Amino acid sequence: MQPTSLTVNGSVVSVTADGGVPLLDILRNRLGLMGTKFGCGQEQCGCCMVLIDGRPEKSCGKPLSTVAGTAITTVEGLGTPDRPHPLQQAFLDEQAGQCGYCLSGILISAKALLDHNLSPSRAEIAKALDDNICRCGSHVRILRAVERAARMLRGGVAR
């Protein structure tokens, strides 16, 4: 098996694994990045959402061979408690979550939206999150949090 090289949260990593292994399993079980979650394994719930070269993609259905050479961003790559991404800060400010299992995927989908649109309407935010399932019913808070993050970003709040 040839090693596969990819960039994860800004660091180049080399992974030796079967090319058919889902990116999600690589992230969680090889790289120890537990932020990205398994939800369905069928690309239907968005718990495993990551950015691949800036696009939101479900990592459970992305074989390693198809992401060679790409740049991956996971929730761990957004920010840290010391330097939170505005989205992370906004989710805490709005207390946008209940069980929280869906949040890492939702943060990634929201990041993909705000990277292209700093003034999304409520409907545009909802549409951007439609691939993400939340079962606890935190939707309204999550929508508010993304709006708040957009305001923070428009105001030039530092990352």
Place this chain on the structure above:
Amino acid sequence: MNTLTLPPLLTANPRLDQWVGFPSPGRVRVSTGRVEIGQGVLTAMLQIAAEELDVAPERIRLETGDTELTPNEGYTAGSQSIQFGGVALRMACAEVRALFLDHAAASHGYSRAELAVSDGAVIHRGEPTGHDYWSLADFVNLRREATGRPPTKRVADYSFVGRNAPRVDLAAKVFGRPAFIHDMVVDGMVHARVVRQPRRGATIAKVDEAALRLAAKGPIEIVRHGNFLAVLSADETIVEAVAAVAPNHVAWDGVDPINPYQEEARWLLQQPSTDRTIGPPQTSEPPPGTTRYEATYTRMHIAHASVAPSCGLALYRDGKLQVWTHSQGVYPLRDALARTLKLDPAAISVKHVQGPGCYGHNGADDAATDAAVIAFHRSGRPVRVRWRREEEFGFEPVSPAMVVTAQAAVDASGSPADWTTEIWSGRHTSRPGGGGNLLAAEALPDPPPHPHAAEGAYPPGAGTRNSEPLYDFSAKRIVHHLIAETPVRTSSLRGLGATLNVFAIESSMDELAGRAGRDPVAYRLAVLSDPRARAVVEHVARISGWRAGLPSGTGRGRGIAFARYKNMAAYAAVVAEVAVDESVRLTRVWCAADAGLVINPDGAINQLEGGIIHGASWALKEGVRLDTYGISSRDWESYPVLRFSEVPEVTVELVDPMADRPCLGVGEASGGPTVAAIGNAVAHALGARLRDLPLTRERVMAALLRA
């Protein structure tokens, strides 16, 4: 003579050191048997403990749901954590604080009345004494039973309780830190997947082990005990792939087919049942001067459909079994495991680790049992079982399908003088007790007997929950038909029978208001004397800008509904606004709730909001599909739930959250009223009523054709 009644959970766990300890300088241990299932209970418990102990919350380490460390509080269920568990914790903490002050007064010559605690330090008339919990800990014996005598704080003196506190568990989740049982890694861990027995009683005819090994891109182990079959590998990707194809390589005998028509509830009406009547006997003749009203409502089976499939870890070593689970009840699971594996409960420890939002008895106990069974036969190896999505949908216990009729004798004023709620339902409670109702136990040799179908005592009831209207009707009765045999395994889901019972009662009240030519809000208030009930109805009418007499059948509609959960927990009134063309679009929801004293207002509002969205999803989308082999809705396409674009704007307000009144459980309070308010709004929009849930496009179209 002081005859204090301790809260039941303090009677069951009377030793104060079961609840509180001071393990090292500046640190406090607080133990709760309650577990975090997405509802924010840990944050509220922390507030309660910080308040009554007078310490900063940051000093407290909360131990939770651990058979080695925490009180046995049974299940975290039924919206009872704060109402019962919180009350016990509050009283235990108050008594601990009092014991320390008693000691400081007696040993150091202070007037007891002039002592207080400030962030763990004993103060005298506001000045430091040099003593604190930690310096006195060696002199105050907490290995004693609670008396319940020391008073708890007055609400007016609260500084933590009643304030919005941020969730203690949220930051880790927002930053992607390991926070869930799914994220646990134990040295030497092996991943396992179970090849599920398709139906109870099915037996393995043949396992094509060669084909299973061929499907694996690496070495696997195959474990079989009776009809329990699992594949193991150190590599999760390998077992996941094998599990996906395994059903093709295992043949079963004795797979009893089911009737797919049982996915709709009306088949229940023809089933043998255990019947009982609660309330006055039914009269054959309606009271004189009344007219008869009757309407029938149904609901399909509903899945918990947690966002993640269940997960369990176990390690059996040196005769001791350790289990990690997101079960709602670590002690009951321990006892069920003991019977399943024929082990002494003392040889088993069960620890709660957070999982996805749970909403009731889902696959958590089963996944833990899977791991325990495999670990028990693979001594020394930590075993992790993570169910597959299809497995969670296909094999978790679901909430039973139900039929409810509302029957009323309506007097000249248009109000019911005599009311009957008649219920046909499978069991709503079948949590793992005594080894029964655990999937793995059923597959092992010598399976336990099929657990006896039972209905909980009323009140609060299970299928009968909320079937008695809170309205002032002069005669009210419940007729309950418990159906023992259901096509699929059923158990507790948020609200239990309350969801359909409230839908039936509140839909009927709406219809009766219409027949009487009265506004639905005024009609309800005319027969609702409980002042707290009136207050939430009036409050939600006010904040929603409710207007009487808006025309129906315009395609836009508003509906109101009300219930007090279990008739003994929080009150909630909901107004829903919809736009209906061919399908229902839910645009706005308002809710007013009275939960007594509220520990964490934002946490309570979060729960009520969650119940509203969950209820909206039940009302508009959810229903388990069946085929000959069981549950066929095994993914998010065949079991659709509410998505972000379908979510309404939601406003929730608490009524008198700081009043000095007992806490009332809030987690399940808004679901039933939301479903009913949506039903009433749809009826208002269409000018025709839908009585079968969910209110799908097909049913809307059918109702329009009928109308």
